[in-house]
Amino acid sequence: MSDTEIRKSFWSTSQRLIRKQLALLAARASAGALRSFKLGQGQSLPGKIALKIDPEILSELVRTIDVVLVSGTNGKTTTTALLASGLERSGHTVTNVGGSNMTGGVVSALIDGSGTHSMARFAALEVDEIYLTPVARAIKPKAIILLNLSRDQLDRTQEVRKIAARWKSLLSELPGVKVVANADDPLVVFAASEVPDVTWVAGGISWTEDSSGCPVCTGRITFSGGSWQCHCGFQRPEVTWQLSGDLVVTSPTGNIALELNIPGSFNIRNSLMALAGCACVGVAPEISKNGMAGVVSVSGRFQSYPLPWADGSVMLTLAKNPAGWVELIAMVDSWVKDRAIVIGLNAKFADGKDPSWIWDVPFEIFAGHSVVVCGERATDMALRLRYAEVEALLVPDAYSAIVVASKRNKDVVVLANYTCFQRIRKDLERSGSTAGIARALYWVGGFLSKGSK
Amino acid sequence: MSDAVSIVTVFPDLLGTYGDGGNAKVLAARLKLRGIAATNLEVRSSDPLPQGADIYLVGGGEDSPQVEASKILSRSRALHRAVEAGSYVLAVCAGLQIFGEYFVDSEGNEVPGLGILDCRSVKMPGARAVGELLVSAELDGGDELLVGYENHGSSTHLGPDASPFSKVVAGVGNSRIAKTDGVRYKNVIATYMHGPVLARNGELADYMLRGVFGDLPTIPDRSLSRLARQLHQERVSAALKAHKTNLRNSVLSGLKGHKR
Ligand SMILES: [Zn+2]
Numbered sequence: 001m002s003d004t005e006i007r008k009s010f011w012s013t014s015q016r017l018i019r020k021q022l023a024l025l026a027a028r029a030s031a032g033a034l035r036s037f038k039l040g041q042g043q044s045l046p047g048k049i050a051l052k053i054d055p056e057i058l059s060e061l062v063r064t065i066d067v068v069l070v071s072g073t074n075g076k077t078t079t080t081a082l083l084a085s086g087l088e089r090s091g092h093t094v095t096n097v098g099g100s101n102m103t104g105g106v107v108s109a110l111i112d113g114s115g116t117h118s119m120a121r122f123a124a125l126e127v128d129e130i131y132l133t134p135v136a137r138a139i140k141p142k143a144i145i146l147l148n149l150s151r152d153q154l155d156r157t158q159e160v161r162k163i164a165a166r167w168k169s170l171l172s173e174l175p176g177v178k179v180v181a182n183a184d185d186p187l188v189v190f191a192a193s194e195v196p197d198v199t200w201v202a203g204g205i206s207w208t209e210d211s212s213g214c215p216v217c218t219g220r221i222t223f224s225g226g227s228w229q230c231h232c233g234f235q236r237p238e239v240t241w242q243l244s245g246d247l248v249v250t251s252p253t254g255n256i257a258l259e260l261n262i263p264g265s266f267n268i269r270n271s272l273m274a275l276a277g278c279a280c281v282g283v284a285p286e287i288s289k290n291g292m293a294g295v296v297s298v299s300g301r302f303q304s305y306p307l308p309w310a311d312g313s314v315m316l317t318l319a320k321n322p323a324g325w326v327e328l329i330a331m332v333d334s335w336v337k338d339r340a341i342v343i344g345l346n347a348k349f350a351d352g353k354d355p356s357w358i359w360d361v362p363f364e365i366f367a368g369h370s371v372v373v374c375g376e377r378a379t380d381m382a383l384r385l386r387y388a389e390v391e392a393l394l395v396p397d398a399y400s401a402i403v404v405a406s407k408r409n410k411d412v413v414v415l416a417n418y419t420c421f422q423r424i425r426k427d428l429e430r431s432g433s434t435a436g437i438a439r440a441l442y443w444v445g446g447f448l449s450k451g452s453k
Numbered sequence: 454m455s456d457a458v459s460i461v462t463v464f465p466d467l468l469g470t471y472g473d474g475g476n477a478k479v480l481a482a483r484l485k486l487r488g489i490a491a492t493n494l495e496v497r498s499s500d501p502l503p504q505g506a507d508i509y510l511v512g513g514g515e516d517s518p519q520v521e522a523s524k525i526l527s528r529s530r531a532l533h534r535a536v537e538a539g540s541y542v543l544a545v546c547a548g549l550q551i552f553g554e555y556f557v558d559s560e561g562n563e564v565p566g567l568g569i570l571d572c573r574s575v576k577m578p579g580a581r582a583v584g585e586l587l588v589s590a591e592l593d594g595g596d597e598l599l600v601g602y603e604n605h606g607s608s609t610h611l612g613p614d615a616s617p618f619s620k621v622v623a624g625v626g627n628s629r630i631a632k633t634d635g636v637r638y639k640n641v642i643a644t645y646m647h648g649p650v651l652a653r654n655g656e657l658a659d660y661m662l663r664g665v666f667g668d669l670p671t672i673p674d675r676s677l678s679r680l681a682r683q684l685h686q687e688r689v690s691a692a693l694k695a696h697k698t699n700l701r702n703s704v705l706s707g708l709k710g711h712k713r
Contacts (some may be wrong), residue, residue, distance in 0.1 A: 151470060154604060159515045164560075212466045215517045220466070220499060353584075354602050354649050359475030379684045383652060384475070386677050387482045393678075 016056075023054035024111060043133040047100075047107030061110045065094070066281045067123040067139055069132070071167075072147025072188070073160075074102065074324045075237040075270045078262065079147060081101065081298040082274035084124035086288030087379055091121030101126045106135050109191060113437055117174030133170045136177075143178040143280040144171075145273050147203060149187040150210045150323040151360075153352030160187060160210050167191035178280045183239045186228060190215040201276050202226075202242035204269035207323035209360070241276045243268065249275060249285065253416040255374070256285045261295040262302050266327040286326060300425040307402075313411030314402055315339075316425060320417040322360040326417060330364060336369050340409035342401050344387075344416030345375040345422065349416050364389040372406075374401035399427045457490035459506040460666055463532070463548075464498040467522040471604065473512025473545050475649035479658050486672045502531035503639030507665045508541045512633055513604075513647060516559040519547040523566055526551065536569055541661050543643040545650060549635060549643035550574040557607060570636045570643060571612035577628065580605040585692035586624030586646055586704065588634045591662045598622070599654045600688040601646020609645075612637060618644050621697030632705065640664060653688050655681040 026049050050057050068087070070080045076200055084095035098108035106125050127135045129149065136144065146167065149160045164187040171179065172194060181192035182203030187210070192198050205211070205223075214221050217232035229235035245249040247258040249272055260271055271292050278288035297303035306314045319325045335341065347355045355377050363385055370391035373382045375398060384394040395401040400419060405412045415426055461578065462477045464468075477493050484491040496502055504508075509532060514522065523577035532552075536542060542552075550556035553566045556574040564617055566574075586603040589596050599619065608628035611617060617627065618635030626634030626645055642661070644650060651658040653676070663669055672678050 154471060161515055162516065170615070190539070208470060209466065213515075213521065218517045218521050314661060354471075354604065354647070356472030356475070356602060357479065359472040359649055359652065379680065379687050380652075383677075383680050383684050384682055387475075387478055 006077050008318075019054045020057060020060055021244040023050040023052075023057050025218065026050060026053055028111065035411060042343055045104065045108075045135050046111060047104035047109075050107055051104070055275060058107060058110070059140065061107075062123070065110070065120050065123050065210040066142045066143075067125060067141040068145065068277050068281060069125050069127050069136060069139070069141045069279070070145045070147065070273075071129050073129060073150045073152045074327070075147050075273075078295075078298045078301060079145065079270040079274050079277075080124050080126040081291045081295050082271050083145070083277050084122075085291035085295050086274055086278040087122040087124055087283055087291070089287045089291040090278075090283040091119045092121040093124055094120045095124045097124075102131045103135055103138070106139070110139075111358075114348050117227075120348075121267070121368075124277075129167075133166055134171055136174060141177065143180060143277060145180040146188045146192060147182055147270075147273060148185045148323070149191075149204065150207050150321065151357060152323075154354050154357070161215055163212075164188070164191045164215055168194070171195050180276045182224075182273065182282060183237050184228075184275065185253065186221050186230075186234070186236075187215055188212040189330065190234070190235060190298075199241065199276050200237045200239045200281065201237045202269075204265065204266065204320060206326045209322070236388045241272055241308075242423045250274070251279070251285055253284070253382045256289055258289055261293060261296045262298065264302075264327065264331055300421070303425075304427045307406055307410070308414075309403065310406055312405060312406055312412070313430065314406070314412040315420060316428075317413065318418065318421050319343075320421075322409045325361040325415075332415065333365065334411050336366065338409070339411045339413045340351050340451065341366075341369070341371040341414075342379055342406035342412060342414045343371050343373050344398055344401070344414060344420035345373070345377040345381040346417060346420040346423075347377045348419045353422075355417075358384045363390055366390045372401045372405040372408075375393065375396040375416065398424045457492050457612065458484055458508070458662070459492045459503075460494065460508045460510065461503060461506040462493070462495045463511045464522050465495050465512070466497045466499075466510040467518035468514040470515055470518075470549055471513035471546065471647045471648060473510070473548075473649050476510050476512070476543060476545075476651040476658075479649065479651040479655075480510075480662065482620065483655070483662060484666075486674055487670050487693055489666065498525055502526075502529060502535075502623065504531065504534060504638035505538065506540060507536070508543070508661060509535055509708075511542065511544040511551065513548065515547075515569045518669055519556070520558050520564050522547075523551045523564060524558075524625065527568055529567065532567060533569060536639055536641055538641055538710060540644075543641040543651070543661065544601075546642065546645055549609065549645065550607060552636070552641065552643055553609065554612075566572075570638055571614035571707055572609050572636055573612070574607040574609045577606055577608040581627065582625035582629075582645070583658065584624060585688065585695050586626060586634065587622040587689060587692035588619035588624075588626065588644075588646070589622055589694070590619035590657075593663070597654075597656050599646065599650070599657055600685065600692050601644065601648040601650045603645040605645055605649065609636075614638075614706065618642055619643055648688070652681075653685055654686065690700060 022124045042296045081097045087093040168191045179198045182188045183200040184205040214230040220228045227236045240252045249256045275285045304313045367389040373392045382394045386393040403420045481491040481493045496692045552570040553572040555563045583604045617633035618637045621632045
């Protein structure tokens, strides 16, 4: 190398380092500023700033961190939380649980984890199914967990089949990536079908309406006895991870007894996917399962709050599309006896602006019962329920709806879609200041509730 | 068939993506509330369509299932016979396109439809039509405001033997130029309105039911009727508001264009 060449390479290396440091500094500073000015939780902007200054920052950040991405329509957040808690048992893990799951949010989470005093060993990151391609291209993760695909936010994501096809072409350009895929979902199997290193897991499927058309030949897929197949030969692959009892997991290395502290059979399936994900980066299920036992609520999902205005509690659950609702319905069925039910529906950008999917949910199961309905699109939901012969009391303001419901039963469960859920959670977490108004409402609400029978 | 009003939902496994299955639920419920018996049959694409039903409902679906549905229905000609026999048909979005001469698949290839309606659907220039759709349709001699949600990437062009179902007040409908939505032919109503359209427009549901059953008693459950009207009004205002914003934005961008 000549003298000038050496000098040139020295300068380009230092420029790279400087750019990286600048990007990190700017991101951390903006995150701090956002936090101190209470502008949200500073989730995605820092990442966006860092990417602007240094577009290659992602590949820099993940050189020393084993990244596992989690994507799919339902269960992303909970699976990522289980995964992160499982990995944490083996080394410091950063995660974006409860945060932004598009590109900016993912970078922000990684920046948080690259601090000098808390160098992370793992990252468990949930990624919006539509953003999986750009995020995975930039990060080159060690492993990707693919949960499921079903209709969600039809106004902007349009066709689930196209997402499956996009995933498939993404995976073909990531040599060496380990994929943990749900063998019960034909669209996921299609996406992962040509990956050399794939772990097939019996991740379960509660909604088959979006996958009954074969993604290979457009023929029909038939589901029976926990399996599925098409006449073209496309069929459920042999799984290596599955449930062999209520909470017993069969894995390639033996049986493991699970301990879970979040409700719902779908969450057992989510933890199965997370266990297999941990194993992909070398954390054995005997170790990771202990971490998972510590998960009791995930960003407000399944979280119980005491009522600030009376003796009783309110539990929050997220129900944002037909597949999610179908998973929850079995639980609602057991709740109707001892809880008042509030259903919340919004149609903001993050929810999808077209809530017509509520007609795909078999609310007829609750015929004869009575629920309180809230949210921007409460009227849509109330009419849907009335046509299903479910009594629906319309209280558009979410907080008031909970107050009214608590008059019917001291324990309340709220099932709401994304922005409605977030709004209620925020209200409940700072409800100290509004408790006075709530108490007043509670008494007025009592009359409302009585008057509507 | 018996004297119960028979409602058939056509291939919900292929054409059930956009919540249009709700149309059958609304029709059956509005009959039941009036004490009129109804049978609701969902027929999947692996099974033959029954003949002689009073109402057939064909909903929206994704590209490749739409092609598959069109193939099966062309072969069986079940819907051709139903339309000739005077059955009522509500065809929404992909359903509308299937009833025409041809439509385009995701690669842009022309796919033959059933040829029952004199219309052709092609890739729409510009952006996909997504949003509230407000129209004015003539039902029983009077003009009714109907409101739905549209989500389609094709425009539909009508031939001389087809008449549009309605005039567009706000939104896109058949195409950005024609300012009409859907097609009417015999007892077929074809439209781009999801929502589901009959949940948002009880008047349209009752119009179809009167066609089948004759005069209908009023629904005794006043609170349900009130709620249905409230939803209709809410969506009409939402459509008008969205339209105003669009109009303002296009005027503003037009002004900016002038300055340049
Ligand atoms: Zn096949």
